[in-house]
Amino acid sequence: MTRSQDIEARAAEWLMRREQPLWSQTDQAALDRWLDESMSHKAAFWRLEHAWQMADRIGALSARDIAPRPSRAGLPLKWWHAGALAASLLLAIAFFGLHSRPALSPQPSVDAFDTDIGGHRIVPLVDGSRIELNTATNLRTLISNKRRDVWLDRGEAFFEVAHIEGSAFVVHAGPRLITVVGTQFSVRRDGDNVTVAVVQGRVLVEDTTPGASSASITVTPGDVAIGLGSSMMVVSKPVAAVEDKLTWRDGRLVFDGTSLAEVVDDFNRYNRQQLLISDPAVAAIRISGTFKASNVEAFVRLLKEAYGLKVELTADGKLKIST
Amino acid sequence: MVDDQVLKEWFCREVLPLERALSAFIRRNWRDAAEVVDLRQDVYERVLLGARHGLPAQAGQFVYTVARNHLINRAKRARIVSFDVVVDLDAISGSDVLDPERQLLAREELRRIQLGLDKLPPRCREVVLLRKIRGLSTRETADELGIGIDTVEKQMTLGMRALANFMLGGSAKVQRSRVPGLLARRPAR
Numbered sequence: 001m002t003r004s005q006d007i008e009a010r011a012a013e014w015l016m017r018r019e020q021p022l023w024s025q026t027d028q029a030a031l032d033r034w035l036d037e038s039m040s041h042k043a044a045f046w047r048l049e050h051a052w053q054m055a056d057r058i059g060a061l062s063a064r065d066i067a068p069r070p071s072r073a074g075l076p077l078k079w080w081h082a083g084a085l086a087a088s089l090l091l092a093i094a095f096f097g098l099h100s101r102p103a104l105s106p107q108p109s110v111d112a113f114d115t116d117i118g119g120h121r122i123v124p125l126v127d128g129s130r131i132e133l134n135t136a137t138n139l140r141t142l143i144s145n146k147r148r149d150v151w152l153d154r155g156e157a158f159f160e161v162a163h164i165e166g167s168a169f170v171v172h173a174g175p176r177l178i179t180v181v182g183t184q185f186s187v188r189r190d191g192d193n194v195t196v197a198v199v200q201g202r203v204l205v206e207d208t209t210p211g212a213s214s215a216s217i218t219v220t221p222g223d224v225a226i227g228l229g230s231s232m233m234v235v236s237k238p239v240a241a242v243e244d245k246l247t248w249r250d251g252r253l254v255f256d257g258t259s260l261a262e263v264v265d266d267f268n269r270y271n272r273q274q275l276l277i278s279d280p281a282v283a284a285i286r287i288s289g290t291f292k293a294s295n296v297e298a299f300v301r302l303l304k305e306a307y308g309l310k311v312e313l314t315a316d317g318k319l320k321i322s323t
Numbered sequence: 324m325v326d327d328q329v330l331k332e333w334f335c336r337e338v339l340p341l342e343r344a345l346s347a348f349i350r351r352n353w354r355d356a357a358e359v360v361d362l363r364q365d366v367y368e369r370v371l372l373g374a375r376h377g378l379p380a381q382a383g384q385f386v387y388t389v390a391r392n393h394l395i396n397r398a399k400r401a402r403i404v405s406f407d408v409v410v411d412l413d414a415i416s417g418s419d420v421l422d423p424e425r426q427l428l429a430r431e432e433l434r435r436i437q438l439g440l441d442k443l444p445p446r447c448r449e450v451v452l453l454r455k456i457r458g459l460s461t462r463e464t465a466d467e468l469g470i471g472i473d474t475v476e477k478q479m480t481l482g483m484r485a486l487a488n489f490m491l492g493g494s495a496k497v498q499r500s501r502v503p504g505l506l507a508r509r510p511a512r
């Protein structure tokens with residue numbers, strides 16, 4: 001093995017290990033050290049990383065393109081069989097809207113969409129579906145004839161999925177894989193914690209964490225599925241309560257006896273002006289009402305006037321709430 | 324000093340598309356085909372070291388200059404060329420800029436990925452597909468295929484490297500040019 005091939009082999013090892021679920025801060029620090037050792041390490045790593053990302057497009061190849069050679073048992077094929085099976089099952093049980101079925105472009109491409117803090121954006125997809133992005137959200141889409149994939153890298157989005165026979169719509173949210181059998185639902189991702197709320201139709205949420213590969217649940221209207229680390233639970237709520245969770249779509253936040261701590265977290269998601277609570281007693285105060293997500297001022301005024309709380313500006317520019 | 328992130332983006336956007344042209348240039352001008360990959364890696368390293376102090380406006384020209392100087396230095400150090408050959412070296416290659424590969428259309432790019440995949444050995448290909456299509460970890464891939472995790476890791480890294488070489492156009496079969504490169508001359512004395 002030549003010198004450069006040796007470096008390339010080590011770069012490939014790093015790249016592979018970085019994609020594994022057990023990758024830790026310590027590992028990252030070790031990788032950073034290795035990269036900093038020599039510019040040739042960086043060159044090799046960046047080059048492989050770039051090409052390996054290009055290869056993500058493999059997902060856009062059709063089943064025929066990647067069908068295994070005839071002599072061998074077909075693993076990838078199993079996946080497509082499963083998809084076809086799911087699609088036919090789906091036909092039987094799915095609730096779907098009256099979307100037309102536009103012809104999909106034969107040339108799939110990865111598109112990225114994002115919003116800033118406080119941002120809100122509606123993205124129509126070529127297949128007739130619509131994605132509504134909430135504040136501070138990054139997502140990528142890959143639409144092909146066979147499959148529609150969305151990667152929610154962070155944030156929250158509401159999906160209205162056009163039903164297309166034989167074309168699964170899959171949302172990848174960190175360790176969760178959400179396969180759509182229905183039409184309207186939202187996914188929120190905070191790191192590895194994923195919350196799925198369904199308004200209409202049904203979706204299948206799967207845990208993609210190693211060792212939990214068979215765990216999956218179906219979420220129906222009124223259900224909110226919350227995946228925390230390796231556990232996943234479903235909370236059934238009145239549909240109206242689920243819809244309250246989706247009021248961000250018209251710029252409102254609705255709270256019903258919600259703790260101030262949660263309310264503050266929500267406001268902080270939408271605004272650069274961050275709020276801070278120092279006192280547990282204050283954090284436990286219950287808040288009800290409807291607020292404009294972007295109007296921190298009005299909310300702060302309410303806290304002062306209606307709840308008699310003190311609000312002061314800290315040295316790092318946050319608004320601290322106390323009694 | 325250029326920030327690492329900026330440097331990396333520049334490298335991926337401006338330099339890597341030159342890989343096909345750069346490899347061809349080195350191959351044309353270097354005696355030993357087995358050294359092409361090492362030389363290319365050296366060039367990348369020097370390009371990054373240079374660009375760290377400020378991104379060059381013309382990547383194609385910059386990479387060409389670095390590559391040319393590196394070949395000359397290596398040739399001098401190797402003492403394999405006599406003076407007249409070094410003079411010839413100043414005239415190395417007709418063009419003074421490397422052309423980036425034309426931006427591929429989405430469909431062409433996909434086609435190239437597919438060709439790259441087809442060239443992988445079966446097991447290697449399978450491991451890459453499970454990773455890229457189903458997002459399986461090496462552990463899950465090992466379970467799925469009923470093979471050891473060591474094998475999966477080995478196949479995965481081989482797959483990554485082969486695909487990179489194929490897609491960036493570096494290691495399509497090393498072809499010796501019909502007209503031997505300047506440095507193909509053995510030292511006369």
